[in-house]
Amino acid sequence: MSKRVTQKTVADALGLSPSTVGLVLGSCATRGSKKLSPDTEERIRAKAVELGYQPDRAAQLVRSGRSNQIALIHFGGVSEVGSAANRAIAAEIVRQGYQCLTVDMSWHGQDFERPLNELVQARVEGVVISLITEAFRKEHVAIFAKAGIPVISVNGDPRIGVPLICDDVEDAFYRLTRHALEQGHRKLLLVVHDVLNRPTTGRMQGFRRALEGEGVVECVPGTEIAARWPALRKRRGVVGCIAQLPMLPEHHAFQHAVYAFAQRLFCEKAAPDIFLATNDVAAFGVHAAALECGLRIPEDVALSGYGNYDFGRYPAYSLTTVDPCVSRSAVEAVRQLVSRLRKENGAMRSRQFPAELLLRRSSQS
Amino acid sequence: MSKRVTQKTVADALGLSPSTVGLVLGSCATRGSKKLSPDTEERIRAKAVELGYQPDRAAQLVRSGRSNQIALIHFGGVSEVGSAANRAIAAEIVRQGYQCLTVDMSWHGQDFERPLNELVQARVEGVVISLITEAFRKEHVAIFAKAGIPVISVNGDPRIGVPLICDDVEDAFYRLTRHALEQGHRKLLLVVHDVLNRPTTGRMQGFRRALEGEGVVECVPGTEIAARWPALRKRRGVVGCIAQLPMLPEHHAFQHAVYAFAQRLFCEKAAPDIFLATNDVAAFGVHAAALECGLRIPEDVALSGYGNYDFGRYPAYSLTTVDPCVSRSAVEAVRQLVSRLRKENGAMRSRQFPAELLLRRSSQS
DNA sequence: CTGAAAGCGCTTACAG
DNA sequence: CTGAAAGCGCTTACAG
Numbered sequence: 001m002s003k004r005v006t007q008k009t010v011a012d013a014l015g016l017s018p019s020t021v022g023l024v025l026g027s028c029a030t031r032g033s034k035k036l037s038p039d040t041e042e043r044i045r046a047k048a049v050e051l052g053y054q055p056d057r058a059a060q061l062v063r064s065g066r067s068n069q070i071a072l073i074h075f076g077g078v079s080e081v082g083s084a085a086n087r088a089i090a091a092e093i094v095r096q097g098y099q100c101l102t103v104d105m106s107w108h109g110q111d112f113e114r115p116l117n118e119l120v121q122a123r124v125e126g127v128v129i130s131l132i133t134e135a136f137r138k139e140h141v142a143i144f145a146k147a148g149i150p151v152i153s154v155n156g157d158p159r160i161g162v163p164l165i166c167d168d169v170e171d172a173f174y175r176l177t178r179h180a181l182e183q184g185h186r187k188l189l190l191v192v193h194d195v196l197n198r199p200t201t202g203r204m205q206g207f208r209r210a211l212e213g214e215g216v217v218e219c220v221p222g223t224e225i226a227a228r229w230p231a232l233r234k235r236r237g238v239v240g241c242i243a244q245l246p247m248l249p250e251h252h253a254f255q256h257a258v259y260a261f262a263q264r265l266f267c268e269k270a271a272p273d274i275f276l277a278t279n280d281v282a283a284f285g286v287h288a289a290a291l292e293c294g295l296r297i298p299e300d301v302a303l304s305g306y307g308n309y310d311f312g313r314y315p316a317y318s319l320t321t322v323d324p325c326v327s328r329s330a331v332e333a334v335r336q337l338v339s340r341l342r343k344e345n346g347a348m349r350s351r352q353f354p355a356e357l358l359l360r361r362s363s364q365s
Numbered sequence: 366m367s368k369r370v371t372q373k374t375v376a377d378a379l380g381l382s383p384s385t386v387g388l389v390l391g392s393c394a395t396r397g398s399k400k401l402s403p404d405t406e407e408r409i410r411a412k413a414v415e416l417g418y419q420p421d422r423a424a425q426l427v428r429s430g431r432s433n434q435i436a437l438i439h440f441g442g443v444s445e446v447g448s449a450a451n452r453a454i455a456a457e458i459v460r461q462g463y464q465c466l467t468v469d470m471s472w473h474g475q476d477f478e479r480p481l482n483e484l485v486q487a488r489v490e491g492v493v494i495s496l497i498t499e500a501f502r503k504e505h506v507a508i509f510a511k512a513g514i515p516v517i518s519v520n521g522d523p524r525i526g527v528p529l530i531c532d533d534v535e536d537a538f539y540r541l542t543r544h545a546l547e548q549g550h551r552k553l554l555l556v557v558h559d560v561l562n563r564p565t566t567g568r569m570q571g572f573r574r575a576l577e578g579e580g581v582v583e584c585v586p587g588t589e590i591a592a593r594w595p596a597l598r599k600r601r602g603v604v605g606c607i608a609q610l611p612m613l614p615e616h617h618a619f620q621h622a623v624y625a626f627a628q629r630l631f632c633e634k635a636a637p638d639i640f641l642a643t644n645d646v647a648a649f650g651v652h653a654a655a656l657e658c659g660l661r662i663p664e665d666v667a668l669s670g671y672g673n674y675d676f677g678r679y680p681a682y683s684l685t686t687v688d689p690c691v692s693r694s695a696v697e698a699v700r701q702l703v704s705r706l707r708k709e710n711g712a713m714r715s716r717q718f719p720a721e722l723l724l725r726r727s728s729q730s
Numbered sequence: 731c732t733g734a735a736a737g738c739g740c741t742t743a744c745a746g
Numbered sequence: 747c748t749g750a751a752a753g754c755g756c757t758t759a760c761a762g
Contacts, residue, residue, distance in 0.1 A: 006755055017733045018756090026757065037731060057486045058432075059755035061423040062738050076448075083441075090472045099483060102467055107455045118464060121422045252675040259679065284676070291656075291681035310617040311649070314624065316656035371739055382749045383740090391741065402747060424739035427754050 005053045014047055016040070025053065026060070067123040069099045070337065073116075074130040076106030079251060079281065081307045081326055082131045085154055088330035089128050096338045098125070105136070106249075112140050120147045126337045130330075132156035134195055134247060150340050152348050154333045155326065157197045163348040165333040167324040169199055169306075172355040173206030173276070176304055176322065177240075179357065180274050181214060184365040185302060187233045187241075189272035191258055191282055194221060194244035203278060203306075204242055211240040222246055222261065230270045241272070251281050259285035266293035271301040274363060280305035280312055280321055287317060303362045312360065320363035323356040370418045379412055381405070390418065391425070426488060434464045435702065436489040438481075440498045441471030444616055444646065446672045446691055447496045450519055453695035454493050461703045463490070470501070471614075477505050485512045491702045495695075497521035499560055499612060515705050517713050519698045520691065522562045528713040530698040532689040534564055534671075537720040538571030538641070541669055541687065542605075544722065545639050546579060549730040550667060552598045552606075554637035556623055556647055559586060559609035568643060568671075569607055576605040587611055587626065595635045606637070616646050624650035631658035636666040639728060645670035645677055645686055652682065668727045677725070685728035688721040 003009075011021040024044040061067050070093045074086050086102070093100040101124055103115050112135070119127065120143060127144055129136070132153060141160050144151050151162045158164050173190075180188055190207045192200050204219070211217050215238025220228050222245040232241050245261060248254040258277065265271055266289055277283035283305030290297055297303050304320040305312065312319030336348040368374075376386040389409040426432050435458045439451050451467070458465040466489055468480050477500070484492065485508060492509055494501070497518060506525050509516050516527045523529050538555075545553055555572045557565050569584070576582050580603025585593050587610040597606050610626060613619040623642065630636055631654055642648035648670030655662055662668050669685040670677065677684030694716075701713040 004755090008755080019734075019758095020732055022755095022757065023732090040731080054482075054486055056427065056755050058423040058426040058488065059738090060757075062421065062427055062740085063755080063757045065738080067423075086469075087472045090469075094473075102469065104451075104455075104467065107452045108459075114459075117419075121419055123423065255675070288676070288679040288681045292679070310620070311653070314653040314657070316653045369739090373739080384742090384750075385748055387739095387741065388748090405747080421739050424754090425741075427756085428739080428741045430754080 004056075005051045006056070007053070010044065010048050010051060010053055013051065014043060016044070020044070021048075024048075025055065061123060065123070067099075067125060068097075069101045069122060069124045070334070071119045071122075071124040071127045072100055072102045072130060073119075073127060074102070074104060075133045075136070076104060076251075079131075079307070080309050081155075081279075081324060085130050085326040085330050088327035089130055089154065089334055092331045092334035093128070096334060098338070105133075110135060112136065113143070116140060116143045120144065120149065124149060125341055127151040128333055128337060129153040129156055129160075129162070132160065133249060134197060135249065136160065150337060150348070152333045152337045154329050155199070155324070157199070158350065159197070163336065164198075164350045165329045165336070166198070166352055167326070167329060167355040168352040169202035169324075169355070170206040170209075172306070172322045172324075172357065173203045174210045175206075175357055176276060176306075176320075177207050177210030179320075179359060180276065180302070180304070180363060181210070181238070183274075183302070183363060185273035186215075186237065187239050187272045188274055188276060189229070190240065190242045190276040190278075191261070191286075192242060192244055192278045193247040193254070195247045200278070207240060207242065207276065211238060214238045215240060217242065219244065222257075225261070226264060226268075229265065229272075230268070233270060233272060255281050255285040257285075258282040259289050262286040263289035263292060266290060266295055266301075271295065273365070274298075274302035274304065277303065277305045280307040280309035280319065283319055283321070284309075284311065287319075297362050298364045302365065308358060312358075312362075318361035320360045321358050323358055325353060325355060328353050369421075370416045371421070372418070375409065375413050375416060375418055378416065379408060381409070385409070386413075389413075390420065430488070432464075432488040432490060433462075434466045434487065434489045435699070436484045436487075436492045437465055437467045437495060438484075438492060439467070439469060439495040440501070441469060441616075444496075444672070445674050446520075446644075446689060450495050450691040450695050453692035454495055454519065454699055457696045457699035458493070461699060463703070470498075475500060477501065478508070481505060481508045485509065485514065489514060490706055492516040493698055493702060494518040494521055494525075494527070497525065498614060499562060500614065501525065515702060515713070517698045517702045519694050520564070520689070522564070523715065524562070528701065529563075529715045530694045530701070531563070531717055532691070532694060532720040533717040534567035534689075534720070535571040535574075537671070537687045537689075537722065538568045539575045540571075540722055541641060541671075541685075542572050542575030544685075544724060545641065545667070545669070545728060546575070546603070548639075548667070548728060550638035551580075551602065552604050552637045553639055553641060554594070555605065555607045555641040555643075556626070556651075557607060557609055557643045558612040558619070560612045565643070572605060572607065572641065576603060579603045580605060582607065584609065587622075590626070591629060591633075594630065594637075595633070598635060598637060620646050620650040622650075623647040624654050627651040627654035628657060631655060631660055631666075636660065638730070639663075639667035639669065642668065642670045645672040645674035645684065648684055648686070649674075649676065652684075662727050663729045667730065673723060677723075677727075683726035685725045686723050688723055690718060690720060693718050 217240040219242040308323040582605040584607040673688040
């Protein structure tokens with residue numbers, strides 16, 4: 001390898017001073033400050049390309065204090081919704097002229113401190129957090145606050161105290177539940193995590209609101225459900241039951257829990273009219289249980305999910321679900337953050353977008 | 366925000382020279398070069414923590430030329446095998462004392478140049494490429510070669526010209542096919558991509574080798590399969606057919622193609638004894654088609670996959686598959702790369718590990 | 731319109 | 747065992 005080509009190399013080759021070259025090739029040039037004679041500028045540009053000049057980003061950062069990077073923090077990309085959100089966030093960051101520094105927190109176990117400190121040390125100018133998990137808390141956001149780095153969250157939880165852009169999950173579950181009632185379903189079982197974050201409480205509240213004045217709604221922890229559901233479903237009229245299953249950080253682990261739960265209900269001939277699963281991952285677990293037990297969907301038990309996963313499109317599944325339109329939230333979040341960085345306007349503010357119901361065969365009566 | 370705490374801040378607070386402090390707090394210290402009196406060292410350490418000193422990584426890079434970063438390039442994390450590989454690679458990079466800079470190329474469309482150049486500009490010391498796609502070629506590796514950055518690949522293709530650590534896919538498909546024969550299956554349909562990269566040719570060769578002397582093997586492009594398979598499967602004895610379906614970069618798109626292909630065969634009552642799907646994603650497509658057409662697995666048609674995806678564990682699927690043991694390859698690749706960076710030994714060399722067959726109900730006769 | 735100079739925070743020989 | 751000094755590649759006032 002030959003020696004690095006720097007601004008000085010280009011200047012020497014042209015008989016100009018490093019400063020002049022710096023004006024053209026430096027990061028200040030992009031921001032269009034000073035002007036040079038178009039001729040000189042062109043000569044410098046041409047020579048830089050000829051010699052293969054590459055700016056030294058580390059040196060630029062040391063001198064200017066601007067890294068031109070925005071961090072994207074997410075919590076594992078196996079989920080399709082998560083992947084779509086991350087992809088949209090990254091694309092918008094690049095479109096806005098920043099580099100995207102991506103960190104998958106699920107690769108680091110519970111040791112969040114180290115990767116977050118690495119971001120601070122990389123001097124990222126802003127942070128977008130995508131689809132937050134329970135383990136990520138205020139104290140983690142504080143690491144950025146202390147360094148003066150603005151943070152915004154997509155589909156997260158307001159409790160961590162940063163502006164939140166998300167889909168209106170409560171409204172979606174309200175409409176999903178109304179749809180179930182319209183289909184004639186009377187015994188409704190909503191399966192959610194046993195945590196009280198926004199995505200989960202939103203689901204519960206939407207479900208509750210839709211059943212107001214229609215019938216009874218009971219909230220039952222996973223451990224008691226086997227004992228209480230059989231009696232509940234025998235009540236007259238509309239019965240809504242919220243089953244709270246243990247929060248498991250790993251998608252598949254939660255899917256298995258839902259599967260085992262549904263499988264038991266099916267074996268005991270205690271199926272609800274409709275399963276409203278917290279997401280498509282969980283719905284898949286219910287479906288696997290139904291297949292195993294020989295129950296037909298929707299003839300023997302109806303089913304809905306959330307997230308618009310790909311498998312739901314197959315005729316064999318034809319899963320009623322919700323498209324959260326994550327890319328809309330993603331773009332909005334990045335735009336707010338960038339506008340804040342460019343000091344165009346002061347505050348970032350939380351916002352909710354409506355999601356889109358996809359009514360398919362699995363929820364029919 | 367107050368002023369940044371630098372080595373000089375610490376030195377001033379202690380009445381020492383910046384050089385002395387640098388010896389303790391600098392990145393050279395980690396590599397254990399010079400020694401100071403334990404007392405002074407302790408005082409410096411304590412004061413650094415007290416003031417909240419954070420090393421400026423950009424300045425360290427400018428001066429030393431070492432970024433202490435290894436890049437992980439991958440092509441989308443929706444696949445479970447890919448996620449597991451990436452996670453294992455990242456973990457090993459951190460364990461070896463480097464920072465992991467991850468880039469998801471699937472977020473950048475076909476514009477590979479920009480993100481790769483960003484890695485060069487970030488001065489990463491080495492690169493691990495995980496689960497390469499067709500679109501990534503020699504010319505992309507050349508970007509790193511030109512910058513003198515060593516590259517190693519996990520589960521990729523040898524044609525791009527870098528050392529390759531992978532599982533022995535040919536051997537796995539050989540054993541899978543032998544297993545199918547032992548189960549009494551006589552009409553075998555292998556579904557693969559229509560590309561000639563290592564993972565695909567490995568599958569084909571393993572299949573071929575297992576059927577050598579047993580019967581006829583034909584290779585049929587996706588477009589002709591509908592016309593040729595019905596006749597093929599009526600031949601006497603063992604018949605192996607390799608169906609080459611169009612390569613589609615997106616997992617779900619390929620899954621749909623396999624689904625549509627299988628669905629057509631099932632409708633026409635032209636099912637093979639066993640479908641050997643190129644991976645579990647494709648196997649899922651076959652399964653969806655079977656469900657839709659009312660065919661039971663394995664009673665009416667047997668099925669196998671590759672990759673040990675989670676859904677295969679459910680009794681409703683009970684999918685025979687292969688665990689490629691990706692984390693073993695991942696660890697080996699990172700170790701070779703790091704050993705090269707530390708100049709402990711010269712050359713990195715390609716290596717294959719055996720995969721593990723998981724025989725379940727879906728492949729029984 | 732161009733150049734000389736200072737300095738970001740650090741590392742790395744080289745002296746004492 | 748500690749300190750003075752040079753310099754990595756760049757940006758940013760400040761002169762001319």
